[in-house]
Amino acid sequence: MKISALTLHSIAIADPPLRSSYGLHAPWALRTIVELETDDGVRGVSETYGGERPRAALEDIRGRVVGMDPFQLAGLYGDINREAVADAGVPGGRSQEWLVPGENPLDRHNRTFAAIEIACLDIIGKATGKPVCDVIGGRVRNRVSFSAYLFYKHAGGGGDGAYADEYGEVLDAPSAVRECRQMIAQYGFREIKLKGGVLDPPVEIETIRALRREFGGGVPLRIDPNCAWSVDTSVSIGELLREELAGGGYLEDPCPGLAGMSEVRRRLLAKGIDTPLASNVAVTSFAAVPEAKALDAVQIVLSDPHYWGGMRQVQYLSHLCGVLGMGLSMHSNSHLGVSLMAMTHVAAACPNLTYACDTHYPWQTAKDEIVAGGRIQFVDGAVEIPDKPGLGVELDYDQLARGRERYEKVPFRKRDDEAEMRKHVDPNWKRVLPRW
Numbered sequence: 001m002k003i004s005a006l007t008l009h010s011i012a013i014a015d016p017p018l019r020s021s022y023g024l025h026a027p028w029a030l031r032t033i034v035e036l037e038t039d040d041g042v043r044g045v046s047e048t049y050g051g052e053r054p055r056a057a058l059e060d061i062r063g064r065v066v067g068m069d070p071f072q073l074a075g076l077y078g079d080i081n082r083e084a085v086a087d088a089g090v091p092g093g094r095s096q097e098w099l100v101p102g103e104n105p106l107d108r109h110n111r112t113f114a115a116i117e118i119a120c121l122d123i124i125g126k127a128t129g130k131p132v133c134d135v136i137g138g139r140v141r142n143r144v145s146f147s148a149y150l151f152y153k154h155a156g157g158g159g160d161g162a163y164a165d166e167y168g169e170v171l172d173a174p175s176a177v178r179e180c181r182q183m184i185a186q187y188g189f190r191e192i193k194l195k196g197g198v199l200d201p202p203v204e205i206e207t208i209r210a211l212r213r214e215f216g217g218g219v220p221l222r223i224d225p226n227c228a229w230s231v232d233t234s235v236s237i238g239e240l241l242r243e244e245l246a247g248g249g250y251l252e253d254p255c256p257g258l259a260g261m262s263e264v265r266r267r268l269l270a271k272g273i274d275t276p277l278a279s280n281v282a283v284t285s286f287a288a289v290p291e292a293k294a295l296d297a298v299q300i301v302l303s304d305p306h307y308w309g310g311m312r313q314v315q316y317l318s319h320l321c322g323v324l325g326m327g328l329s330m331h332s333n334s335h336l337g338v339s340l341m342a343m344t345h346v347a348a349a350c351p352n353l354t355y356a357c358d359t360h361y362p363w364q365t366a367k368d369e370i371v372a373g374g375r376i377q378f379v380d381g382a383v384e385i386p387d388k389p390g391l392g393v394e395l396d397y398d399q400l401a402r403g404r405e406r407y408e409k410v411p412f413r414k415r416d417d418e419a420e421m422r423k424h425v426d427p428n429w430k431r432v433l434p435r436w
């Protein structure tokens with residue numbers, strides 16, 4: 001079996017005005033849909049970061065991919081990652097402190113490989129009649145749980161204004177509780193994540209407390225301010241939220257850098273608070289894991305098949321974290337159903353996955369979904385592995401064409417949350433770390 005064609009579809013999907021410490025989400029999120037076809041007519045698909053650079057990186061390896069046997073992935077990984085191995089030695093070189101996921105040049109090899117690997121695994125699954133999770137070693141769970149991913153947001157549904165503003169404006173604790181209630185009613189999530197680092201800490205502390213009052217101690221809570229807090233602020237918020245973040249919750253990237261997180265951990269432990277610290281900012285590659293462990297800076301690593309180098313690298317990470325006594329969760333970005341199914345399959349095949357995964361899926365709409373048959377269904381906050389070969393999804397080519405048309409109309413080719421913040425919220429806004 002040989003790959004005979006590689007097709008790239010650059011698409012745009014509506015994204016509501018969500019806030020984070022990086023700034024503001026633009027009205028459109030960009031994605032690239034990768035399609036591979038084999039000489040015997042099997043098609044594989046994957047979804048990855050959008051815009052010019054991710055597409056150009058995939059174009060660069062077209063000659064290596066077309067003609068290859070889709071089962072021979074280790075050789076492709078070696079070829080794509082030769083430079084990345086050298087880059088891995090750069091301490092802290094892959095931190096996402098200043099670069100949004102998908103824009104870190106040191107991750108480009110992993111991102112590019114992942115996009116091809118996932119489409120090849122879809123092909124392998126279809127060729128062997130097996131779901132992808134069973135191709136990569138077998139599932140340890142049939143259903144993968146996700147968390148309610150809450151954002152503070154401005155009014156608006158994103159896109160061209162024709163998209164419904166499902167959750168309205170959310171800029172205080174009561175509206176965040178309303179947002180969460182609505183999301184849980186629709187998807188059944190049983191864990192809650194709040195994207196913080198946006199409003200003054202007392203408002204975010206009150207939001208977490210209000211969520212605890214509303215949903216009770218059986219629903220774990222986590223907060224992720226993306227490094228917006230100083231060490232002192234992180235410690236004091238860790239103290240103030242010691243009850244709320246206990247029992248399966250965590251504090252995610254409270255402050256910049258491994259040294260800072262290590263100090264937060266030490267000081268919280270000295271006060272008898274063992275809220276675990278999670279990261280997808282300070283730890284974004286295998287090279288950073290031993291240091292994070294040695295400093296006790298991070299107790300939970302957030303994986304992501306899109307930038308950790310695909311599904312099997314996430315399985316290796318799951319194993320490494322298990323060996324080191326660390327937990328594993330999963331990070332996400334604005335995405336559609338193909339990404340969601342890739343995340344679901346790999347999460348199903350990671351024995352050491354200790355938390356519900358993140359997903360931005362509730363923030364996208366049926367209007368933009370490119371999966372045939374429409375949106376992926378959640379039951380009780382979980383996605384079930386479909387009884388179908390490969391990823392279990394096919395593309396809706398009419399929807400894909402609409403996504404490409406939207407992409408042509410979007411005036412930018414790269415995510416820039418800081419610029420969006422200046423354009424729509426505050427002309428003088430600058431990202432400051434730590435801000436509080």
Ligand SMILES: [Mg+2]
Binds near residue numbers: 224226252280281331
């Ligand atoms: Mg994060």
